[in-house]
Amino acid sequence: GAGVSQTPSNKVTEKGKYVELRCDPISGHTALYWYRQSLGQGPEFLIYFQGTGAADDSGLPNDRFFAVRPEGSVSTLKIQRTERGDSAVYLCASSPGGRGSTDTQYFGPGTRLTVL
Amino acid sequence: KQEVTQIPAALSVPEGENLVLNCSFTDSAIYNLQWFRQDPGKGLTSLLLIQSSQREQTSGRLNASLDKSSGRSTLYIAASQPGDSATYLCAVIGYNFNKFYFGSGTKLNVKP
Numbered sequence: 383g384a385g386v387s388q389t390p391s392n393k394v395t396e397k398g399k400y401v402e403l404r405c406d407p408i409s410g411h412t413a414l415y416w417y418r419q420s421l422g423q424g425p426e427f428l429i430y431f432q433g434t435g436a437a438d439d440s441g442l443p444n445d446r447f448f449a450v451r452p453e454g455s456v457s458t459l460k461i462q463r464t465e466r467g468d469s470a471v472y473l474c475a476s477s478p479g480g481r482g483s484t485d486t487q488y489f490g491p492g493t494r495l496t497v498l
Numbered sequence: 499k500q501e502v503t504q505i506p507a508a509l510s511v512p513e514g515e516n517l518v519l520n521c522s523f524t525d526s527a528i529y530n531l532q533w534f535r536q537d538p539g540k541g542l543t544s545l546l547l548i549q550s551s552q553r554e555q556t557s558g559r560l561n562a563s564l565d566k567s568s569g570r571s572t573l574y575i576a577a578s579q580p581g582d583s584a585t586y587l588c589a590v591i592g593y594n595f596n597k598f599y600f601g602s603g604t605k606l607n608v609k610p
Contacts (some may be wrong), residue, residue: 386541404512415597423586424502424600425542473541486532487598489541 384408386490388474394496395464403459403493407476414447414457415487417473424474431457464497471495500525504588512576512609519573519604521588526566531574533562534587536603542587546573561590578608 387406395401407414412433417425420498427441432450439449446464451457461468474485499526511517514571521531530549534542546555546562548571554563575582585605589598 389566404506417598417600422602424504424589424602425598426600427597438594441597451542475542486544489534489543491541 386474386476386488388490388493389474390493391491392494393498394498396498399442399452399464399497401495402462403461403472403476403477403495405457405459405474405490406436406491407455407457407474408478408488409455409496411476411478411488412454413476413479413487414451415475416457416459419471419492421470426471461495464495466497469495469496469497500590500592500599502575502588502590502599502601504604506575506604507602508605508607510589510607510609511576513580515578515608516574517578517597517606519575519586519588519606521573521601523569523571523599524592526594527592528566528590529593531562531571531588531590532598533560533571533603534589536585536587545586548606575606578606580608580610582606583608 389404414431416428419425429449430438435453446462449459471492473492477487479482503522505520532547533545548555548564559576559577565570585603588601
C-alpha cells in the first residue's frame, strides 16, 4: 500500500517568499504530525493534527508558520516571508490512532526547503 | 523539557562486528521509546518500539533495551552488515502522546 507522500521533494525559494509544503498521509490515519530536521540534528516537532483540528501547535517557531488539514486527510504547511534559517527538511508523519494510541508514526520522505 | 542524547554521534565498524548504540533521556515519564533508521534523502523507518512497561524488544539482528528509571536505552546490532549503514535515531513520547522528542542520531558506517 501507499505510504506517506510529500510534495515537492525539493523546494528552492528566495528570502521573503511564501511557500506551501504538502503531505498526503496513509489513508485512514487520523493523526498527522509535522517535524523539521536541520542538518545533523534529529527531527523537531512542529504541529500535531487529530482529524481536522490542530491538537498541539506548540512547536511552530513563530507566526510565519501555519498548517491546515481541512478535510482530515491532506495537510499543508505554509511558511510566510521565508528566512534563510527556515532551510531544513520538513518531515510529515501519520499514525492510525491518536491520543493514547500505541501506534507508531509512519514518516514520509520529506521536503528539502532551501531559502536563498 | 525532554532532552534526548545519543552517543556516539558517528561510528565506523568492520562488517560482522556486534555494536551498541546509546540513547539517554532526561525525563523518565515516557509512554514509549522508538528506534528509527534514516537513510540519506529518505524518511524515517521504525525499527523497534518499546512500551514504558517493557524492558526490551527484539527484531531479527536488532535488540533494544529500556531502563526507564535511569533514562537510558540501547540498540544492539548483531553481526553488522554494510546494508546497516544509516543514521539511527532514538525518540521518546510522553504521556501527552502528541509529539516525539528525537536525539540527534548516530551515523553508522559498516565497512565491507
